[in-house]
Amino acid sequence: MNILELSLLSLCTAQTLKIFTKYPFDITRILGSGGMPSSHSSFVSTLATLIGLKYGFTSDLFAVVSVFSLIIIYDAGGVRRAVGEQANLLNHLLKHLDPLQLKHGFDKELIKKDLKELVGHTPFEVLAGSLLGVSIALLYHSL
Structure with missing residues (x-):
């Protein structure tokens, strides 16, 4: 298995685990x-x-991959999480907007469906994903 295939396997493993981390x-x-x-x-x-x-952990290639990895991890736990929190607030506000729609002529087409709220991760979810990824890499490397 090459590096890309193993990385994709890690992604699929994490996605599959999501099924079982919330009940039901x-x-x-x-x-x-x-x-x-x-x-x-x-x-x-x-x-x-x-x-x-x-x-090697001192190679230029590792440095480049690490920088982009940290950006992606920051985005998953920071920016995307903030977007989800904002969507939650907007959904809540829009649910209580109905009485005002008629009075102010609000365009109901703008709010056909709720905004997606689950787009980012908590710090623990990011840590768990990172540990899973490192574990899969180390397990494969040891074999």
Whole structure:
């Protein structure tokens, strides 16, 4: 298995685990974003670890992969999480907007469906995804 294939396996493993980390189990979580563990973090952690093991942890390639991995991990736990929190607030506000719609001529077409709230990760979900990714890389490397 090459580095990309193993990294994708890590991503798929994290997505599959999402089914079982919330009760009742929900098979649709396998395709969703957000949740436990972070598949983004798992994917890039596997990639970075395998690059480090193959080319050295002082190589330029490892440095490049690590920088982009940290950006992705930060985005998963920071920016995307904030977007989900904002969507939650907007959904709540829009549910209470109905009485005002008629008075102010609000365009009901703008709020046909709720905004997606589960797009980011908690710090624990990011950590769990990262640990899963590193574990998969180390397990493969040891075999």
